[in-house]
Amino acid sequence: MLKKILTIATLAMVGGSAFAIDITLVEKSIELKDGSTVHVLNDGKMAMEDKLGNAVSMKPGTVMETKDGQKIVMHGNEVMRLDDILNKDGR
Numbered sequence: 001m002l003k004k005i006l007t008i009a010t011l012a013m014v015g016g017s018a019f020a021i022d023i024t025l026v027e028k029s030i031e032l033k034d035g036s037t038v039h040v041l042n043d044g045k046m047a048m049e050d051k052l053g054n055a056v057s058m059k060p061g062t063v064m065e066t067k068d069g070q071k072i073v074m075h076g077n078e079v080m081r082l083d084d085i086l087n088k089d090g091r
């Protein structure tokens with residue numbers, strides 16, 4: 001459980017500095033207990049999708065609980081980028 005949290009945190013830290021990114025991609029999507037989804041973008045920052053499929057804001061540092069009971073910390077708040085992604089998918 002802790003290992004998975006650390007993996008996500010590491011991913012997040014690597015993201016900010018190293019590479020220039022042209023397009024936003026979702027690296028990983030994690031379902032949360034409340035029915036929303038947290039998307040980890042390719043630079044390690046995160047964005048929230050509510051249960052209706054809308055990009056929503058969440059304060060960085062907020063602790064979220066995944067469907068399987070793990071705790072993850074919100075890193076970044078990429079509402080606009082996720083909104084873009086969701087709209088491109090035609091959702």
Ligand SMILES: [Cu+2]
Pocket residue numbers: 038046047048058062064074
């Ligand atoms: Cu979140």
